[in-house]
Amino acid sequence: MRDALHSFTDVYGIVEANYAEHLDPxxxxxxxxxxxxxxxxxxxxxxxxxxxPKAYAQMREDQHGKYYGVGMTIQPQGTKIVVLAxxxxxxxxxxxIRPGDVILAVDGKSTENMxxxxxxxxxxxxxxxxxxxxxxxVGSPKPLVFDLIRDExxxxxxxxxxxxxxxxxxxxxxxxxxxxxxxVQDALDKFGDIQxxxxxxxxxxxxxxxxxxNVSDKFLERGQVVVSQHGRAFADQVxxxxxxxxxxxxxxxxxxxxxxxxxxxxxxxxxxxxxxLIVGETTFGKGxxxxxxxxxxxxxxxxxxxxxxxxxxxxxxxxxxxxSLYDYYYVRDDVPKNNADREVKLTDSGRTVYGGGGIxxxxxxxxxxxxxFEDTMLLHYAFAHFSTHYLATHTVTKDFQVDDAxxxxxxxxxxxxxxxxxEPDLTANLDWVKASIKSELFTxxxxxxxxxxxxxxxxxxxxxxxxxxxxxxxxxxxxxxSQQKTQTAAR
Numbered sequence: 001m002r003d004a005l006h007s008f009t010d011v012y013g014i015v016e017a018n019y020a021e022h023l024d025p026x027x028x029x030x031x032x033x034x035x036x037x038x039x040x041x042x043x044x045x046x047x048x049x050x051x052x053p054k055a056y057a058q059m060r061e062d063q064h065g066k067y068y069g070v071g072m073t074i075q076p077q078g079t080k081i082v083v084l085a086x087x088x089x090x091x092x093x094x095x096x097i098r099p100g101d102v103i104l105a106v107d108g109k110s111t112e113n114m115x116x117x118x119x120x121x122x123x124x125x126x127x128x129x130x131x132x133x134x135x136x137x138v139g140s141p142k143p144l145v146f147d148l149i150r151d152e153x154x155x156x157x158x159x160x161x162x163x164x165x166x167x168x169x170x171x172x173x174x175x176x177x178x179x180x181x182x183x184v185q186d187a188l189d190k191f192g193d194i195q196x197x198x199x200x201x202x203x204x205x206x207x208x209x210x211x212x213x214n215v216s217d218k219f220l221e222r223g224q225v226v227v228s229q230h231g232r233a234f235a236d237q238v239x240x241x242x243x244x245x246x247x248x249x250x251x252x253x254x255x256x257x258x259x260x261x262x263x264x265x266x267x268x269x270x271x272x273x274x275x276x277l278i279v280g281e282t283t284f285g286k287g288x289x290x291x292x293x294x295x296x297x298x299x300x301x302x303x304x305x306x307x308x309x310x311x312x313x314x315x316x317x318x319x320x321x322x323x324s325l326y327d328y329y330y331v332r333d334d335v336p337k338n339n340a341d342r343e344v345k346l347t348d349s350g351r352t353v354y355g356g357g358g359i360x361x362x363x364x365x366x367x368x369x370x371x372x373f374e375d376t377m378l379l380h381y382a383f384a385h386f387s388t389h390y391l392a393t394h395t396v397t398k399d400f401q402v403d404d405a406x407x408x409x410x411x412x413x414x415x416x417x418x419x420x421x422x423e424p425d426l427t428a429n430l431d432w433v434k435a436s437i438k439s440e441l442f443t444x445x446x447x448x449x450x451x452x453x454x455x456x457x458x459x460x461x462x463x464x465x466x467x468x469x470x471x472x473x474x475x476x477x478x479x480x481x482s483q484q485k486t487q488t489a490a491r
Contacts, residue, residue, distance in 0.1 A: 044304065046320050046328045047288045051300040059292075059300065069124040070131065071153040072097060074116050077381055081111050081119050083135075084384075088447040091148040099444045100388030102136040104143055125150050139392035154179075157207075160452045161187035165466065167195035170456060173215070176207030176262040181214035188218065196469045199253045199266075200462065202280065206261025209239075209289065209308075216269045217241040219251060219276070226269045229289055229306035237306075250472035251276035254465045255359060256367060260284035267359045268310030274349045277472040278361045279465050285358035287317030312345035314355035349478060363471070365464050373425040374432065386413045387440035396441050402434040410437060431458060 051059055071090020072083050083101040086092035103111050106122045123131060127150055135144045157173055157180040164170035169191040171184060191197075206212075209227070216226045222244025229237045253267050253276045264283050270276035289306035309315055320328055343355035354360050370378075377383065390409065410433070414421055426433060435458035443451030456462055 045288055046323075046325055047286065047290055047302070048304045049290070049302045051292075051302065053298040056298055056300040067124060067153050067155070068127045068150050069120075069153050070133070070148045070150060072123075074103065074119060076116050079112075081114065081116055082381075082384075085443050085448040085451070087153065088449065090153055091151055092146075093447070095146045095148055097133075097135065097146060098137070098388075098391075099440070100138065100384060101144075103133060104136050105132075105134040107132050108134075127151055138388045156183060158183035158187055160449055160456060161190065162453055162456075163191060163194075164198065164456065164462070165196075168466065168469065169194045169197045170200065170462070171197070172200040172452070172456070173204055173263070175204055176211040176215070178208065178211065180207070180211040181218070184215050184218055194249055196249055196472070197251045198462070198465055198469075199251065199276070200456075201259045201263040201267060202254055202256040202461070203258045204260070204263035205258070206263050206265075206286065209262060209265070212262035212265040213239045213241075216266050217243055218245055219247060219270060220244060220273055224269075224273055225311040227265045227311070228309045230309065231289075231306035234305060248476060250469055250476045252465050252468050252472045253278050254365070254461060255280040255283050255361060256461075257281045257358075258284055259359070260286040264316050264359050265308065265310075268314060268316060271353060271359065271362070272311040272314070272345075272347050274347050274351065274475055274478070277363065277468055277475055278359060279363040279468050280361050280365045280461065281367055282360050283316075283358035285316055285318030285356070287315050310345075310353075310355075312347060312353060314343070314345050314353060316355070316358060318357050349475075363468055365461050368461060371429070373421060373429055376420065377433075377436070380417065380419045382414065382417070382419055383436040383440045385417070386410055386437065387444050389413055390441065391444055396445050398446070400438065400441065402437050406437065407433075434458075 070092045071087040072092040073085055073087075074081055075084050076082075081103045083092075083097060083099055083103065085099050086097045103119055105111060106119065109122075111119050123133070125131060129150050131148050131150060133146045133148060135146065137144055155177070157175050157177050158171055159174055160170070160172040162170055169187070171187050173180065173184070213226045220226065220241040222241055224241045224244070226239045226241060228239070251270065253270060255263070255267055255278060259267065259280075260283065264286065267276075267278050267283065271278045287308050288304045289308050290302040291305040293301045293303060295301055307315060307317060318328075342357065345353050345355055347353055351362075386409075390406075390413075411426070435454060439451045439454040442454050
């Protein structure tokens with residue numbers, strides 16, 4: 001080890017003295033921050049990571065669930081920076097900024113040649129300070145100038161919670177940060193007495209372990225194990241539900257291949273204790289726990305210190321030996337094709353579950369597949385641009401429906417924008433087209449949550465998951481067959 005460190009120091013000294021160009025401090029830092037340190041960590045495992053000052057500050061901001069700014073999501077579209085949606089109740093929302101507005105300048109400085117991260121950074125600032133934002137808007141003959149006063153902007157991990165059917169609540173959790181368990185409790189309080197709950201963890205990358213424990217606590221009995229950690233440098237730890245809940249309604253948890261880490265802790269705990277039926281796809285399989293060690297100069301080291309195990313003793317981590325980082329994250333050839341060589345565990349009632357390779361759902365729901373027509377529409381931002389175009393001359397109310405007249409206007413818009421499509425393509429994807437049009441219009445007219453709700457009402461995976469509520473009820477009543485396999489064909 002000591003010889004290897006001497007070698008690294010020698011290499012860096014040779015580079016610094018002999019590199020063809022002058023090695024300025026920024027480039028030297030980049031070589032270490034983006035090269036040497038991450039390279040060392042990724043030899044260990046895919047999840048140990050180094051945060052340079054910018055990444056470290058962003059990580060802390062994400063964990064806190066708030067920042068100071070004006071409150072809108074933005075996205076590059078071609079050479080423009082476009083508003084996707086202002087967050088409800090924020091300075092942007094109150095000022096009347098709309099989805100589709102183009103950010104032309106901030107404090108008089110043009111946004112030309114700036115990326116969305118750079119624009120987002122100049123929009124942020126101390127609470128109570130002013131920022132002038134110049135917007136271009138379809139239908140407006142000249143740019144609009146908004147004088148915004150920066151404020152605290154909450155980032156919600158529960159971005160959608162509503163009664164998706166009479167008596168059945170729906171909660172979508174995007175990640176696990178410091179406010180997540182409180183947001184989940186707020187949603188449950190808002191629902192009141194319910195007869196069923198669908199928790200959507202699709203695409204949830206995880207986050208804070210203690211918040212995964214606190215969310216699980218909303219549904220488990222007091223003292224039940226949520227997760228255990230085993231490492232080398234620290235004592236093993238077992239996390240239990242600290243308060244517990246006496247709620248008896250059935251729960252379905254919807255997961256997919258990008259459900260990871262803390263989201264897998266929740267899924268695994270509810271599955272092992274027979275508290276929820278897990279449906280969807282096999283999850284990502286991240287069972288390595290990182291401890292973040294602050295380092296000098298506002299940097300941080302996220303180092304794997306534990307492996308975590310579900311209550312039944314399952315290790316969720318996928319194999320990462322002899323797998324490139326790209327293949328590990330995107331190709332996923334290492335996902336188990338069958339259960340023959342996997343460790344077998346049992347839930348509280350004796351149902352079979354498997355360790356390694358993520359959480360295997362009790363009921364499989366196939367992933368949503370894009371097609372060429374959908375990709376074309378999304379590539380051209382067809383629905384967002386049509387919404388801006390439509391609302392320039394129309395208003396919509398909550399009882400709005402995408403009827404034949406609206407569809408014809410959408411066809412005309414596609415032709416005017418020279419976006420290629422065929423009538424059979426549109427007919428074959430009609431439900432998706434209608435939902436996409438309505439979602440964008442409702443986002444603009446009523447706020448982001450209303451647009452998300454339209455998407456959820458249409459979503460085929462959500463609708464399929466809801467059909468498994470009777471099985472979840474049988475699980476809650478302890479009448480589901482104990483030897484049911486954890487992965488069965490979707491009905």
